[in-house]
Amino acid sequence: MRALxxxxxxLHRRPYRNTSVLLEVFSQERGRLGLVARGAAAPKSRLKGLLQPFAPLLLSWSGVGELAALIAAEEAGLPIALPPNRVLAGLYVNELLVRLLPRLDPLPGLFAAYEVLLAELVTVPGEEPPLRRFEKRLLEELGYGLTLDCEAISGMPIVAEEHYRYVLDRGPLAVHRTELGVPISGQGLLALRDGILVDPTVLSEVKRLTRAALAVQLHGRALKTRELYRSGRR
Known part of the structure; x- marks a missing residue:
């Protein structure tokens, strides 16, 4: 089968044999897939500098199954030049997508959100708000969206001034109902719901929640980019 x-x-690339490259790709119409780019690492290959993360591309491939063969690649715009201090954030999101997205499951809404995220990592003052918004969207696309507007047992609307504990297989519970879960304020839940993440305290709460939810999907597997981030702070 040949694709247009x-x-x-x-999302990721690594050497394969002498002059080829194995690619993890996130495509708008087919979702995540693996490609082998034969000869792409050869000294005179025009693909050598083209197949890089954060560059919008047009790709064509053939084959079915876990690994297809890259046929053609073209630029679809200028590479997105992430500032040096934001590159690790971009690689973190790429690693999440490689680890969590199923193969060949089209997710055009998430693809659009990824494009927005990369643009925001270039332009917005802080990287945390766009990262948290993207993590929320990723969980939704995986079928594990967070309940952010009502208390899990009573069904009552979340109150900004109240405090809750988010139990991941149930939702937010009033603090008097449980000692389990991730502590978070009503303000934090509503801020994540609306994507308006300005207050540093709220951002810290929201980060704990999204990271806990993603950890369940990762089944305890550590992310290399988080390890790099921690080592960089030492």
């Missing part, structure tokens, strides 16, 4: 040129981003 499709919008895509490279």
């Amino acid at each position: 040129l499709q919008s895509a981003f490279i």
Whole structure:
């Protein structure tokens, strides 16, 4: 089977044999897939500098199953030049997508959210708000969206001034109902719901919640980018 040129981003790449490259790709129409780019690492290959993360591309491939063969690649716009202090954030999101997205499951809404995220990592003052918004969207696309507007047992609307504990298989519970879960204020739940993440205290709460929810999906597997981030802070 041969595909037409499709919008895509490279999530990860690694050498394969002598001059080829194995790619993890996030495409607009086919979702995540693996490609082998034969000869792409050869000294005179025009693909050598093209197949890089954060560059909007048009790709064509052939084959079915876990690994297809790259046929053609073109630029679909200028590479997104993340500031040096934001590159690790971009790589973190790429690693999440590689670890969590199923193969060949089209997620055009998440693809659009990824494009927005990369643009925001270039332009917005802080990286945390766009990262948290994207993590929330990723959980939704995986079928594990967070309940952010009502208390799990009573069904009552979340109150900004109240405090809750988020139990991941149930939702937010009033603090008097449980000692389990991730502590978070009503303000934090509503801020994540609305995507308006300005207050540093709220951002810290929201980060604990999204990271806990993602950890369940990762089944305890550590992310290399988080390890790099921690080592960089030492």
